[in-house]
Amino acid sequence: MIDSNHQPKRRVLVVGAGGVGTMASVALERSGMACVTAVLRSNYETVMKHGFDIESVDHGKLSGWRPTNLVNKVPTTSSETPFDYVVVTMKTIPEIMNVAEIIAPSVTPGHTAIVLLQNGIYIEPPIINAFPKNAVLSGPSYIGAHEKNGHVVHDDPDRFHLGVFHNDRLDKQYERRKLEDFASAYNGNGIEHAIIVDDIIHYRWRKALWNGIFNTMCAITQLDNAAIRRSGGEYSLIRPGMAEMAAIAAADGYDLGKDIVEEMVNATPIELSFRPSMLVDVDKGNPVEIEVILGNALRVARKKGVQTPILDNTYRFLKLIQTRLLVARGHIDQPIDIPTTDSI
Amino acid sequence: MIDSNHQPKRRVLVVGAGGVGTMASVALERSGMACVTAVLRSNYETVMKHGFDIESVDHGKLSGWRPTNLVNKVPTTSSETPFDYVVVTMKTIPEIMNVAEIIAPSVTPGHTAIVLLQNGIYIEPPIINAFPKNAVLSGPSYIGAHEKNGHVVHDDPDRFHLGVFHNDRLDKQYERRKLEDFASAYNGNGIEHAIIVDDIIHYRWRKALWNGIFNTMCAITQLDNAAIRRSGGEYSLIRPGMAEMAAIAAADGYDLGKDIVEEMVNATPIELSFRPSMLVDVDKGNPVEIEVILGNALRVARKKGVQTPILDNTYRFLKLIQTRLLVARGHIDQPIDIPTTDSI
Numbered sequence: 001m002i003d004s005n006h007q008p009k010r011r012v013l014v015v016g017a018g019g020v021g022t023m024a025s026v027a028l029e030r031s032g033m034a035c036v037t038a039v040l041r042s043n044y045e046t047v048m049k050h051g052f053d054i055e056s057v058d059h060g061k062l063s064g065w066r067p068t069n070l071v072n073k074v075p076t077t078s079s080e081t082p083f084d085y086v087v088v089t090m091k092t093i094p095e096i097m098n099v100a101e102i103i104a105p106s107v108t109p110g111h112t113a114i115v116l117l118q119n120g121i122y123i124e125p126p127i128i129n130a131f132p133k134n135a136v137l138s139g140p141s142y143i144g145a146h147e148k149n150g151h152v153v154h155d156d157p158d159r160f161h162l163g164v165f166h167n168d169r170l171d172k173q174y175e176r177r178k179l180e181d182f183a184s185a186y187n188g189n190g191i192e193h194a195i196i197v198d199d200i201i202h203y204r205w206r207k208a209l210w211n212g213i214f215n216t217m218c219a220i221t222q223l224d225n226a227a228i229r230r231s232g233g234e235y236s237l238i239r240p241g242m243a244e245m246a247a248i249a250a251a252d253g254y255d256l257g258k259d260i261v262e263e264m265v266n267a268t269p270i271e272l273s274f275r276p277s278m279l280v281d282v283d284k285g286n287p288v289e290i291e292v293i294l295g296n297a298l299r300v301a302r303k304k305g306v307q308t309p310i311l312d313n314t315y316r317f318l319k320l321i322q323t324r325l326l327v328a329r330g331h332i333d334q335p336i337d338i339p340t341t342d343s344i
Numbered sequence: 345m346i347d348s349n350h351q352p353k354r355r356v357l358v359v360g361a362g363g364v365g366t367m368a369s370v371a372l373e374r375s376g377m378a379c380v381t382a383v384l385r386s387n388y389e390t391v392m393k394h395g396f397d398i399e400s401v402d403h404g405k406l407s408g409w410r411p412t413n414l415v416n417k418v419p420t421t422s423s424e425t426p427f428d429y430v431v432v433t434m435k436t437i438p439e440i441m442n443v444a445e446i447i448a449p450s451v452t453p454g455h456t457a458i459v460l461l462q463n464g465i466y467i468e469p470p471i472i473n474a475f476p477k478n479a480v481l482s483g484p485s486y487i488g489a490h491e492k493n494g495h496v497v498h499d500d501p502d503r504f505h506l507g508v509f510h511n512d513r514l515d516k517q518y519e520r521r522k523l524e525d526f527a528s529a530y531n532g533n534g535i536e537h538a539i540i541v542d543d544i545i546h547y548r549w550r551k552a553l554w555n556g557i558f559n560t561m562c563a564i565t566q567l568d569n570a571a572i573r574r575s576g577g578e579y580s581l582i583r584p585g586m587a588e589m590a591a592i593a594a595a596d597g598y599d600l601g602k603d604i605v606e607e608m609v610n611a612t613p614i615e616l617s618f619r620p621s622m623l624v625d626v627d628k629g630n631p632v633e634i635e636v637i638l639g640n641a642l643r644v645a646r647k648k649g650v651q652t653p654i655l656d657n658t659y660r661f662l663k664l665i666q667t668r669l670l671v672a673r674g675h676i677d678q679p680i681d682i683p684t685t686d687s688i
Contacts, residue, residue: 222668236660314657316577317561319580320576321565338578
């Protein structure tokens with residue numbers, strides 16, 4: 001397959017076909033520069049039969065849309081047709097899953113670049129450890145897109161920062177070429193979805209400042225973003241919690257700026273009520289991404305000696321809620337012995 | 345009315361006819377030493393028609409049982425027949441109610457002793473302020489008794505410590521006589537329900553150590569007493585939270601003993617799962633007694649300079665949940681302005 005620039009189309013595997021994964025597939029396919037194999041799970045049969053029905057703020061209405069290939073499990077790569085990119089858009093719940101193990105069959109060492117369009121801070125090192133010869137690209141998504149039984153409502157544009165998460169064993173120019181090539185394919189449909197940045201960790205800390213606080217605190221209290229601010233939470237928990245997160249980032253070498261708390265709070269207007277994704281998970285009884293969003297940040301805090309009393313307690317309450325959710329869904333057994341160690 | 349000791353029967357008003365109030369009424373009436381007027385609300389019509397049906401670990405099976413008088417609002421006292429005791433067994437939610445205002449019509453200054461069989465720490469001073477000439481008795485209940493539409497299941501014995509909460513304006517001997525007289529009436533049925541103690545505040549702090557921690561933390565996480573221990577909560581939150589509460593009590597002059605945390609945790613066995621009352625309230629969507637159980641304790645901590653990072657955060661999360669519950673029940677409007685002050 002040859003694209004309009006007479007380069008072969010990139011072979012891309014997208015793992016996780018919820019809203020984020022489906023819209024990534026659409027962007028990549030519509031550029032004409034990639035052919036996507038999408039791994040579906042619960043919606044596999046439906047999408048095989050009927051395709052996706054999509055209403056997209058970026059791409060308009062798409063009816064019966066399918067990527068080039070649909071599969072119901074992560075395929076084993078072949079040496080003749082390795083995947084150029086494996087794009088990971090799954091929720092990350094390390095308590096019950098291992099992303100590296102899940103994608104391993106499809107990764108060709110020294111060839112496949114792994115693109116993490118997932119939530120969290122420092123989710124890349126375990127991937128680099130598992131695939132030391134592969135470039136890792138990282139892009140915290142801000143898309144608003146929800147998939148249910150093959151229907152996708154995509155109402156907030158797919159724009160994100162994308163960067164290399166540097167692997168010391170790899171040549172920086174090689175990593176950069178992978179970054180630019182992937183961005184060109186993702187943006188080739190004419191929309192600048194992916195914005196290339198030099199230091200993606202900075203942007204991941206920025207997102208952690210929102211996700212680690214609004215997401216977690218709304219999940220615990222079952223209040224939406226506006227109600228938690230109006231009910232006293234803005235000053236009792238949200239702002240001081242954000243200040244702690246900014247202090248962790250600073251200790252890690254990332255100065256988010258003196259106005260970051262104000263900026264993030266104001267970016268969450270009380271005129272517009274919505275339920276953050278982690279609260280939606282709690283509403284539905286689904287496990288939450290506590291470890292990658294908050295646990296990883298607190299492990300940096302411990303290493304750097306940053307005091308985080310509010311976020312520590314946030315973590316501990318949410319971790320108990322997480323155990324309840326994991327038990328209720330049958331992911332883990334009800335613990336029998338009493339753990340005497342803390343998990344941060 | 346003359347009792348077997350040829351003393352007139354005490355006139356007792358019981359305000360709050362849930363499990364605690366109904367079983368207090370039974371104990372007082374069965375002694376033959378008191379006649380009870382019970383204030384009922386939602387169950388008034390049913391109990392007027394059919395009486396209470398009671399299965400009691402202390403008193404056996406009682407069918408169609410009624411106290412001497414049933415009323416559906418707090419009666420205004422008459423000067424000829426003042427109440428000797430007003431026993432308060434209502435849940436205390438100061439955000440939306442004022443106990444002193446509720447009982448005021450039935451209190452005769454200088455005569456009626458007020459008996460608080462309610463949860464909380466330092467719930468007595470507002471009552472003393474409102475009724476400076478009246479003795480205040482205080483007894484944190486440990487009863488297990490649940491009332492629904494006139495049916496009461498009473499499965500854990502009605503035993504409690506009862507003491508004077510001293511009012512500087514009153515003579516200590518006068519207060520003591522009231523205490524002993526009320527206890528004799530409550531215990532006159534042959535069961536030692538009320539155990540007279542010299543310093544009831546000590547026992548209220550003891551109860552706060554359990555209520556302020558297990559109750560609040562189970563309510564936030566929606567885990568029962570056993571599950572929260574088994575899921576890591578025992579060491580991450582329960583024990584250090586209890587240690588903070590013991591430190592507040594100590595700063596207030598009440599040494600609960602060096603083994604108090606161990607003792608309280610062991611008194612909550614993991615072999616027996618139950619949902620603490622505050623969690624049951626959250627389950628049902630009812631407001632919780634956060635201010636009297638935890639807020640009052642933290643106000644003592646602030647005054648005495650005790651650091652309570654875990655309980656502060658527990659309070660703040662639960663206070664947000666409380667606002668959600670109060671709004672959902674229509675007790676308060678959804679706040680519009682963002683509060684900038686903390687409520688501890």
